[in-house]
Amino acid sequence: MSSNGRPVNGAPVGEIRSLSVLLGRLMWIAFGPIALVLISLGIVTRGTGWLTALDLAFGVVVALMLLGRWAEHRSGVATRASGEPATDEDFRRYVRVFSAVALGIWVAANVLGNHLLRGQ
Numbered sequence: 001m002s003s004n005g006r007p008v009n010g011a012p013v014g015e016i017r018s019l020s021v022l023l024g025r026l027m028w029i030a031f032g033p034i035a036l037v038l039i040s041l042g043i044v045t046r047g048t049g050w051l052t053a054l055d056l057a058f059g060v061v062v063a064l065m066l067l068g069r070w071a072e073h074r075s076g077v078a079t080r081a082s083g084e085p086a087t088d089e090d091f092r093r094y095v096r097v098f099s100a101v102a103l104g105i106w107v108a109a110n111v112l113g114n115h116l117l118r119g120q
Contacts, residue, residue: 027068
């Protein structure tokens, strides 16, 4: 995607022609968020420490979501969640905001599970 929002490979905006780009889009827009919710609930309910398999899984899903967004952006047909063409700034904003929110969710889940709700 060029900085003005036009595709660089001649494909219509939003038309995904690659399985890897489709999987990337599905990861950051659907599968990833669902997985993060389920993993966060597991962290809260189990409360078995800060660096467990669930914490690792959370980090892997975050990385896959960022990788999926990057793959879609590199394809030249990236769109925002609303369907408009995505720009370089949209990608950078996603990385900044999502990384901060994911870190906050992970910390909150661990604080709840390991300290506030422990033993209840």
